Amino acid sequence: MIEVLLADYARPMHAQALVDLLDHYASDPAGGGAALAPGVRERLVDELARRATAFSVLAFHDQVPVGLVNCFEGFSTFACRPLVNVHDVVVRDGHRGRRIAQRMLACVETEARRRGACKLTLEVLSGNASAIRAYEREGFEGYRLDPAFGTATFMQKKL
Numbered sequence: 001m002i003e004v005l006l007a008d009y010a011r012p013m014h015a016q017a018l019v020d021l022l023d024h025y026a027s028d029p030a031g032g033g034a035a036l037a038p039g040v041r042e043r044l045v046d047e048l049a050r051r052a053t054a055f056s057v058l059a060f061h062d063q064v065p066v067g068l069v070n071c072f073e074g075f076s077t078f079a080c081r082p083l084v085n086v087h088d089v090v091v092r093d094g095h096r097g098r099r100i101a102q103r104m105l106a107c108v109e110t111e112a113r114r115r116g117a118c119k120l121t122l123e124v125l126s127g128n129a130s131a132i133r134a135y136e137r138e139g140f141e142g143y144r145l146d147p148a149f150g151t152a153t154f155m156q157k158k159l
Contacts, residue, residue, distance in 0.1 A: 003059070004106075006111060009048055014058060019036070019041050021065055066091065084121070086108060089104070089105075096130075102134065105138050120140070
């Protein structure tokens, strides 16, 4: 049986599940291919808990952690309302294809609506076709304002 719930950063079982699942994702080529640094593993949950705008969703299969979504609240100036960015989506190997990500995203949407958010946002690598299809099934689409200007491109500058 799959259980999907909001993570409680103060619960050791949830904290350990979050760190282990994010490390699993980071170690995968889609997540960068390198395990989390020891200092990140050590501080991650405490740092998330310090941020009122952060929340996480966990999925357990018979008490075993199999899925994680980390989210951060932002703000839409055009709507003058919060938005929620889906930052990490993780489903363990062997549990993919069971719609666990979709169930976790439904939980994210419920929490986003509770927070008064106007939309959910996320980034996905263009080569991750299965994730793109999953997100599109859930109603996500490329971001654009005026079709003449095209869709948005996610960019970064490391500091």
